[in-house]
Amino acid sequence: MAAQDERPSHPHQNLDRSVMAAMAQLTGGVSPHAVADAWTDWWLHMARAPGRQLELIEKAQQNTLRLMQHAAAEMTGKAQDAPFAPKANDTRWTHPDWAKPPFSQWQQGFLALQDWWDHATDDLRGLRHKSAERTGFMIRQMLDTVAPSNFPALNPGIIEKTLQTRGQNLTEGAAHLAADVVQTLTQAKRPIPEEFALGKHLACTPGKVVYRNDIMELIQYSPQTDLVHPEPVLIVPAWIMKYYILDLSPENSLIRHLVAQGFTVFCISWCNPTADQADLSLEDYRKRGVLAALDAINAIVPGRQVHANGYCLGGTMLAIAAASMARDGDDRLASVTLMAAQVDFIEAGELLLFLDESQVAFLEDMMWEQGYLDRPQMARTFAAIRAEDLIYTRAVRRYFLGIEDLPSDITVWNGDTTRMPARMHSEYLRGIFLENRITAGRFAVEGKVIALKDITAPMFVVATESDHIAPWRSVYKTQLFTDNDLTFVLTKGGHNGGILSEPGHKGRHYRISHRRAGAPYMGPDSWLKGHDPRPGSWWQEWTCWLEQNSGAQVAPPAMGARDKGYPALCDAPGTYIHQG
Numbered sequence: 388m389a390a391q392d393e394r395p396s397h398p399h400q401n402l403d404r405s406v407m408a409a410m411a412q413l414t415g416g417v418s419p420h421a422v423a424d425a426w427t428d429w430w431l432h433m434a435r436a437p438g439r440q441l442e443l444i445e446k447a448q449q450n451t452l453r454l455m456q457h458a459a460a461e462m463t464g465k466a467q468d469a470p471f472a473p474k475a476n477d478t479r480w481t482h483p484d485w486a487k488p489p490f491s492q493w494q495q496g497f498l499a500l501q502d503w504w505d506h507a508t509d510d511l512r513g514l515r516h517k518s519a520e521r522t523g524f525m526i527r528q529m530l531d532t533v534a535p536s537n538f539p540a541l542n543p544g545i546i547e548k549t550l551q552t553r554g555q556n557l558t559e560g561a562a563h564l565a566a567d568v569v570q571t572l573t574q575a576k577r578p579i580p581e582e583f584a585l586g587k588h589l590a591c592t593p594g595k596v597v598y599r600n601d602i603m604e605l606i607q608y609s610p611q612t613d614l615v616h617p618e619p620v621l622i623v624p625a626w627i628m629k630y631y632i633l634d635l636s637p638e639n640s641l642i643r644h645l646v647a648q649g650f651t652v653f654c655i656s657w658c659n660p661t662a663d664q665a666d667l668s669l670e671d672y673r674k675r676g677v678l679a680a681l682d683a684i685n686a687i688v689p690g691r692q693v694h695a696n697g698y699c700l701g702g703t704m705l706a707i708a709a710a711s712m713a714r715d716g717d718d719r720l721a722s723v724t725l726m727a728a729q730v731d732f733i734e735a736g737e738l739l740l741f742l743d744e745s746q747v748a749f750l751e752d753m754m755w756e757q758g759y760l761d762r763p764q765m766a767r768t769f770a771a772i773r774a775e776d777l778i779y780t781r782a783v784r785r786y787f788l789g790i791e792d793l794p795s796d797i798t799v800w801n802g803d804t805t806r807m808p809a810r811m812h813s814e815y816l817r818g819i820f821l822e823n824r825i826t827a828g829r830f831a832v833e834g835k836v837i838a839l840k841d842i843t844a845p846m847f848v849v850a851t852e853s854d855h856i857a858p859w860r861s862v863y864k865t866q867l868f869t870d871n872d873l874t875f876v877l878t879k880g881g882h883n884g885g886i887l888s889e890p891g892h893k894g895r896h897y898r899i900s901h902r903r904a905g906a907p908y909m910g911p912d913s914w915l916k917g918h919d920p921r922p923g924s925w926w927q928e929w930t931c932w933l934e935q936n937s938g939a940q941v942a943p944p945a946m947g948a949r950d951k952g953y954p955a956l957c958d959a960p961g962t963y964i965h966q967g
Contacts, residue, residue, distance in 0.1 A: 559789030662758030702728020851885025
């Protein structure tokens, strides 16, 4: 597959890579060169922009005046609405006393400062857009560390809890902090609680592992209906996480739902690679993952096309595989479903803030040293995107309010981390993410460029409204680079929660549209205005769509095909799911 060009290097460059790898361990994988470049770009452009400087002085004066007027109104009992409001996802200010002095004044002072810096790091003529976004992001990270909600003496919720418990919350919080420090230093994985044991309470849909190689296990799920749709379903999860996000508790398992609707379901369970597998490539995951799974399914359910479903990075890989199959005349796919999966990465959201040539080289050197990128290193990046909620709100609850993190199926899964092989992740970061080769017509499979427009199988594409990893407008662009029959769904929720939208889940809604093959493209904003939300779960729309693209029901196939080299090896969820 397309990757960075191989160029001969001097042996002394290994010394450079070792130094960079050591530095990466100290900085958590963040390139100081990329940080310095963004700040320098912003500062130099600001220094030669006296008009923007005057604008910022006026902005500071206006914000200060609004704060003073609000404080005076509160003192006289005539306060109206607060002049500054928290951002949509900022849950730090939910305690009612934040609306009362003196807490309201501390909160408003912080929000006023945040508002000023948002304006200061906005686009500036001549400034690289990425530099503006990156400096704004870094400023938000710094401001979040000094938010009044973080300090016991300034947070009304902490004060109230401390008085109620006579300080017991602080004692319990100190114990939580000590435990977390030890866990961070040792990098020991927390054991999965017994009430969420894998194979018993989570990932418990009955089935068999029918194929295994060094990259993946293929699970075939046992039928739950007397008749099934003849075309089987293959699920390709992301390798950045374990597959059972799609088979959590029985009530919110997408896999169990599909089986109950009369589908024969297969799912890939990726291995958790070690340093010995550092040289695994994207091509290995395509050929010995997706294509090997299709070969096994064709042997177990012969003569039938396959409904393929890819989630997150698994969807990106599935799109690559589907395009290469279409190019080569391989028509084994009955349909292609992409869930929260991107094929174009120009608008890949705040994750782009972390990637440029310097940052990718920095990560490559770290992976070169250890053989893989560990998911805790990725998790820090994802947490930083929503630091006010995923870092600081959690820290206040855990360390100052003394509230233990109650496990749930999704938090247990989220803590069950995986690694990414060095070569494969480098190829992904460079070829797919940084250079956007798939839609630029520069991504080659087996030496020949692929094109998404070659895919003729019908598509079902799902995006989620508040996705910070695969923003919905980026997912929507699948319609820009394909010409086939395509159904697009935009559902409520985030990257994981929006996909886990089982029927009966309260407060859910979705928008849906159908584009005929060859129809003209409609931009995302126009699409949003023209499609009203519908209450309920998109799962039912999807299963109906699968049924419409399937034949008449038949008797279920056997579990595996021993005579063709695909015996039932063990019970689901298999062995790779337990790899730590």
